Amino acid sequence: MEKNKITNTFNQIVSGYSNLVKSKLGLSSDSDEKIFKARRAICNACEHKSALDRCLVCGCPLAAKTRSLNPLSACPNNHW
Numbered sequence: 001m002e003k004n005k006i007t008n009t010f011n012q013i014v015s016g017y018s019n020l021v022k023s024k025l026g027l028s029s030d031s032d033e034k035i036f037k038a039r040r041a042i043c044n045a046c047e048h049k050s051a052l053d054r055c056l057v058c059g060c061p062l063a064a065k066t067r068s069l070n071p072l073s074a075c076p077n078n079h080w
């Protein structure tokens with residue numbers, strides 16, 4: 001059980017940061033970038049976004065979280 005949780009967390013981190021690198025290099029698809037930008041706009045307006053650009057509910061860095069396409073990375077408050 002604990003191993004699955006660690007694996008899931010690792011997969012989410014890999015997805016988020018690999019897509020962050022792809023975005024920075026201009027390698028993301030237009031459809032993925034639309035998803036990332038829509039999520040980003042929601043997080044930027046959210047009361048749970050910290051000054052250090054983290055989600056105060058789950059603790060994740062938003063630059064990666066908003067780019068993870070792993071379904072387990074969804075907003076913990078169901079905003080996206």
Ligand code: SF4
Nearest residue numbers: 043046048055075079
């Ligand atoms: S992930 Fe959800 S709760 Fe966290 S900052 Fe973004 S919108 Fe807010």
